[in-house]
Amino acid sequence: MIRTGPMPPSAFRLRWFLTSLFLFSFSAASPAQDNQPTIRLARNPDRAADFNLTTLDGKPLTLAAARGKVIFLNFWATWCGPCRAEVPELVALQDKYKGRLQIIGLSVDDEDADSIKQFVAENGINYPVAMATSDIRIQYGGIPALPTAFLLDTEGRVVQKHICLWDPRLYETEIRALLGLPIDAKVETFVDTGEIFLKHADRATELPGVDLSTLTREQKKIALHRFNAESCTCGCKFTLAQCRIWDSACAVSKAATEKIVAQVSAPPASPDAPEKSAPSPVPPSTHPAAQPLLGGRSKK
Numbered sequence: 001m002i003r004t005g006p007m008p009p010s011a012f013r014l015r016w017f018l019t020s021l022f023l024f025s026f027s028a029a030s031p032a033q034d035n036q037p038t039i040r041l042a043r044n045p046d047r048a049a050d051f052n053l054t055t056l057d058g059k060p061l062t063l064a065a066a067r068g069k070v071i072f073l074n075f076w077a078t079w080c081g082p083c084r085a086e087v088p089e090l091v092a093l094q095d096k097y098k099g100r101l102q103i104i105g106l107s108v109d110d111e112d113a114d115s116i117k118q119f120v121a122e123n124g125i126n127y128p129v130a131m132a133t134s135d136i137r138i139q140y141g142g143i144p145a146l147p148t149a150f151l152l153d154t155e156g157r158v159v160q161k162h163i164c165l166w167d168p169r170l171y172e173t174e175i176r177a178l179l180g181l182p183i184d185a186k187v188e189t190f191v192d193t194g195e196i197f198l199k200h201a202d203r204a205t206e207l208p209g210v211d212l213s214t215l216t217r218e219q220k221k222i223a224l225h226r227f228n229a230e231s232c233t234c235g236c237k238f239t240l241a242q243c244r245i246w247d248s249a250c251a252v253s254k255a256a257t258e259k260i261v262a263q264v265s266a267p268p269a270s271p272d273a274p275e276k277s278a279p280s281p282v283p284p285s286t287h288p289a290a291q292p293l294l295g296g297r298s299k300k
Contacts, residue, residue, distance in 0.1 A: 036186055039174050043189035045157035046197055048073070048150065049139040053106075053130040056117045061130050063156055066102040070178045071152035072171065073140075075132060077109045078119045080146040082165035087123050089168035093175070094127045100179055106132035108143065141198050142236075144246055150196075153178050161196045194245040201241040202228045208248035210257045214265055223264045227257060 048071075053061040063071060074090065076083035094103045107129060109116055120129050137143045140150065144163075151160040151174055160174060176183045194201035205220075206212065207227065212220050224241070232243035234252035240260075243253035 036184065037173075038186045038188050039170065039177060039183075040188045040190050041159040041174070041177070042157075042192050042196060044191065045153065045159045046192070048152050048156055048158045049136070050156075051133075051136050051139075053133075053136075055128045055130045056113060056120060059128065061104065061128050063104075063152070066104075067156055068154055069100055069102045070097075070154060070175050071150075071156070072101065072103045072175070073106065073150040073152060074103060075106050075108055075137070075140070075143045075146060075148045077107060077146055078111055078116060079109070083147045084123075086147065086165060086168065087125060089171075091124055091126055093168065093172060096172075097175060097179070101175055103127035105129040106136065108132050108137065108146065141196075142246060151175075151178070158196055194242065198238065198242040198246055201239065201245050204241060204245070207241055207244040207257065209254055210244060210261070212261065215261065219264045223257075223260055226260050226264075230256070230260075232256065 048063055050063045051061075055061050063073075072090070072093070078084065090103050090105075094101060105125065105127060107116055109131070113131065116129065116131075119125075132143075140148075147163075147165065149162045149171075150158050151162070151171075153159050159178070162171075173183050173185050177185075177187055191203060192200045193204035201207075205224065210227075212223060215223060227241040227244075228239050230240050232238055232240050232250065232253045233256070234243065234247075234250050236243050236246065236250070238246060240253050240256050243250050244257060247253070
């Protein structure tokens with residue numbers, strides 16, 4: 001199957017099922033030597049892409065209107081179990097930090113707006129909810145799994161991204177840190193290498209599922225350059241590096257990166273090696289590659 005653009009709801013459900021097998025705990029988030037947990041925030045954050053939406057209750061919704069507050073931008077769906085599970089915690093956070101925090105729910109639901117409005121009312125959601133357009137999902141990296149949340153500082157810059165269900169204590173600690181409130185945690189900063197925005201994948205020195213341990217420093221530089229220069233052919237429209245970060249389960253980008261590693265690490269051919277004779281031409285009608293393409297494209 002060729003993947004183009006944002007994932008359909010069925011693919012979201014599959015990714016949610018696979019990724020939600022792991023429930024991340026704040027207590028395991030890089031504990032320091034004194035057992036104090038550590039939170040990580042981007043060192044040079046990018047400004048979040050703004051949007052102009054209408055909430056389910058007909059009100060205008062933009063990021064600019066919440067400038068000066070910490071923003072928790074949450075992509076979710078009513079059919080997503082972890083999304084439903086974290087709603088009460090988000091409601092409590094919005095109530096606790098009212099006036100200083102703005103949670104925004106962007107629904108990628110395949111349900112109609114009335115069904116979502118009913119869910120919002122039944123669960124007492126006290127923050128604005130709107131339908132996420134395909135363009136917004138693409139601007140924020142495609143949203144490969146749900147829930148996906150982006151944490152914005154008071155200047156509207158994205159300092160962290162969380163995919164799937166995390167302990168709400170982590171969210172609250174990050175929010176308090178951005179508000180300048182006391183926290184029982186240490187703060188580390190990091191340079192975004194595609195963890196938040198895929199456009200920064202060219203900064204990455206390691207990629208999911210790619211073994212670079214056999215390469216020298218120079219070979220690794222060459223391989224990484226090719227990962228960022230060559231496109232993945234799975235249909236994602238990303239570079240190989242971006243695809244590995246966006247979808248570490250992609251067999252196409254995995255095979256392509258493995259091939260590049262093998263080519264880069266291969267010893268140069270000896271100048272004394274005999275030249276191989278060119279293979280005899282095969283008539284087009286009998287060539288094994290001369291098979292009809294279904295619909296003009298080969299199946300994947």
